[in-house]
Amino acid sequence: MARFSVIDFETTGVHFGAHDRVVEVGVVQLDEELNQVSLYESVINPKRDPGPQHVHGIQASWLLSSPTFDGVANDLIEMLTGTTVIAHNATFDASFLISELSRIGLKYFDTPSMSYLPAGFRCSKRMAKTVLGTSPQSFEWLCGQLGVLNHAPHTALGDALATAEVVRVLSRMSHSIYTELASSERLHIPKVETSVVAAPAPRSSVASRTSLTARLDMLPPMVASDSHSDYLSVLLAAMADLNIDELELRDLEVAALASGLTSASLRAINRSALASVMNFFLDDGVLSQEESEVLDALASRLGVSAGEIHDEFKSSGELQSFSPHSVLTPPAGAKFVLTGFPESKKREIAFHLQQKGLDVASGVSKKVAGVIALDPDTQSGKAVRARELGIPILGEAILSFIVSSNE
Numbered sequence: 001m002a003r004f005s006v007i008d009f010e011t012t013g014v015h016f017g018a019h020d021r022v023v024e025v026g027v028v029q030l031d032e033e034l035n036q037v038s039l040y041e042s043v044i045n046p047k048r049d050p051g052p053q054h055v056h057g058i059q060a061s062w063l064l065s066s067p068t069f070d071g072v073a074n075d076l077i078e079m080l081t082g083t084t085v086i087a088h089n090a091t092f093d094a095s096f097l098i099s100e101l102s103r104i105g106l107k108y109f110d111t112p113s114m115s116y117l118p119a120g121f122r123c124s125k126r127m128a129k130t131v132l133g134t135s136p137q138s139f140e141w142l143c144g145q146l147g148v149l150n151h152a153p154h155t156a157l158g159d160a161l162a163t164a165e166v167v168r169v170l171s172r173m174s175h176s177i178y179t180e181l182a183s184s185e186r187l188h189i190p191k192v193e194t195s196v197v198a199a200p201a202p203r204s205s206v207a208s209r210t211s212l213t214a215r216l217d218m219l220p221p222m223v224a225s226d227s228h229s230d231y232l233s234v235l236l237a238a239m240a241d242l243n244i245d246e247l248e249l250r251d252l253e254v255a256a257l258a259s260g261l262t263s264a265s266l267r268a269i270n271r272s273a274l275a276s277v278m279n280f281f282l283d284d285g286v287l288s289q290e291e292s293e294v295l296d297a298l299a300s301r302l303g304v305s306a307g308e309i310h311d312e313f314k315s316s317g318e319l320q321s322f323s324p325h326s327v328l329t330p331p332a333g334a335k336f337v338l339t340g341f342p343e344s345k346k347r348e349i350a351f352h353l354q355q356k357g358l359d360v361a362s363g364v365s366k367k368v369a370g371v372i373a374l375d376p377d378t379q380s381g382k383a384v385r386a387r388e389l390g391i392p393i394l395g396e397a398i399l400s401f402i403v404s405s406n407e
Contacts, residue, residue, distance in 0.1 A: 002029035002037045004181065005083040006167065008160040009096050010058065012051030016092075016099040021046030022069060023058050024203065026156030027079055028164045032182070034171060036164065040079060041157040042200030044069050049340055049378040056154050060377035061246035062206040070104045071198030077189045083120075084184040088139050088163045090123035106192045120187030122180075124166050131174045142166060155203060212252050213267070213303020228269055231259040235273050240325040241370075242277075242294050242398045244301040246377045247387075252302075270302040272320065275312040280322040290400045297397065327370040327392045328401050332357040336402075337364050339382040340374030349399065358402070370394050370402075 006028040013020035027040040043058060043066040050058045076097075087093035094117060098109045109118045117123060128142055129135045136142035143150050143162055146169045152158025171178035208214055234255040238248040256266055277298065281291040296306055330336075336353060338346050338360060349372065350360040361368055364385040371386045376395045386393055394402070 001031065002079070002083050003032045004030040004034070004086055004167075005080050005187075006030065006086045006160050006164040007080070007093055007097070008087060008156045008163060009093050010056040010154065010156045011096055012046055012048060014092075016095040019048070020051065020096075021048060022096055022100055023050050023063070024056065024156040025072070025076065026158070026160035027076070028157070028160045029079065029083065030164060030167075034164070034168050034178075038079075039157065039161075040075070040200065041202050042067065042072055043203055043206050044072070045379075047379055049375070049380040049383075053375065058203075059207075059210075060375040060379065061210065061249075062201075062203075063379065064246045064377065065206050065209060066201040067198030068196065069100045070192075070194045071196045072200055073101065073104055073106075073194060074191050074197070075200065077191055080187050081189050082186050084122055084181065085120055085187050086122045086124055086163065086167060086181075088124045088142075088159070088166070090117055090121050090125070094118060094121050101189070101192070104192055104194060106190070119185045122184055124163050124170070127167065127170050127177050131170050131177060139163075146170070157203075211301055211303035212249060212256070212270070228259060228261055228265065231255045231261060231266070232269055232273070235269065236322070239273065239277060239298060240323065241327060241392045241394055242298070242324065242401065243376050243393075243395050244298060245393065249301060267304070270304050271308050271312040272316065273322075274299055274302065274304055274309045275316055276320045276322040278309055278313050280324070290397065294397050294401075297395075324401075325392060327394065328398065330358060330369045330402060333359060334369040335359045335361040335367060337361050337368050337371045337382055337386070338373075339371055339380045340378050341396075345374075349396075352399070353402075364389065364391065366391075372396060372399060372402075 008026045009022045010024035011020055011022055022044050023046050024043050025041065029037040029039075031037050043062050045063040045066045045068045047068065050056070050060055050063060053059065085094075125136055132145070139159070140150070140153070143166065146166055148162055148165045148169060150158060150162035153162070167181070171181065234251055238244050238252060244252070261269070274295065278287070278295055281287055281295065295309065299306060299309055336358060338349055341349065353360055364371060364382050366389055368386070368391055370391060371382055371393045373380070373383060373393050374396060376393045383393055
């Protein structure tokens with residue numbers, strides 16, 4: 001039976017009371033002797049962009065296949081209730097837990113502060129200061145000092161597992177730490193009324209569904225068919241802006257199933273379509289680095305290797321024509337909206353666009369030609385509005401194509 005729950009959240013930022021949200025949760029449950037009892041992890045859809053992807057590595061496309069917090073709230077409540085909850089820098093994790101519970105109608109705790117933690121929470125950072133006599137410079141530093149290996153840093157479960165080991169080491173170094181833990185109050189949270197109940201979405205699960213091939217391989221074999229025109233039209237439309245986002249990938253999955261094509265036939269169609277894009281790029285006789293990167297990204301989404309595209313290009317006779325979206329050849333003065341980029345990067349992109357006679361708008365409207373996003377799968381407010389209006393969302397990788405069309 002669990003006595004302690006070690007928890008870690010990955011978040012979109014640090015402002016728990018404002019616009020930032022939880023994007024991943026990891027829980028390691030321990031018994032009275034600090035032995036591992038169970039594990040829990042899930043990526044959480046925050047209904048916004050995932051925040052610092054360079055830190056936690058969570059892709060926007062993963063969020064669309066993941067539950068929202070209210071979908072897993074009662075699972076978490078059931079695990080945490082009756083245990084002492086431990087986190088490293090517990091003020092941060094407790095604040096986000098309380099904030100998320102508050103958003104779904106459970107205003108149960110006072111807001112934590114540097115000097116106050118609600119009953120039932122303990123902080124491994126404070127434990128370390130007691131044992132070492134100094135506050136840890138960082139979690140990485142503390143793990144290094146204690147000889148703890150973090151096999152998956154900046155993932156919720158990886159950090160929770162490392163925190164659990166930190167607590168074990170500190171308890172061996174100072175018996176008073178274990179004595180205080182053993183006598184700590186337990187957390188009690190009432191369950192919430194929610195119409196949403198969802199299975200957890202572990203990082204490894206959502207990350208494995210990034211290509212069409214991977215998704216179709218999870219399904220039963222399809223009935224053989226020679227009809228491919230409907231699927232091909234969906235595929236060419238999805239690739240027209242030189243990017244296949246998560247929603248388009250879902251449309252392709254539906255079209256593939258509806259087509260009745262065999263897995264081999266679908267792969268052949270995908271290779272042929274990608275070869276047509278390559279042929280389009282080679283109109284000037286050169287495949288640039290930018291073009292190669294875009295082609296690789298498209299191929300990755302479809303589960304096709306770069307080598308397969310080159311083989312298809314060489315072996316095919318007459319390739320079908322590829323028609324790019326008009327957003328890639330915008331008229332002078334066309335407006336673009338930027339989302340997800342740091343301010344310095346926004347200024348850099350805006351400068352290049354303006355140098356080519358294009359403009360940058362602050363908000364999305366019907367007058368905007370397209371949205372350029374750090375991650376085209378983002379759920380930022382600007383991206384959501386763009387999808388409502390049918391405005392294409394483009395990745396940074398195709399910026400050079402937009403710019404060069406007005407040279």
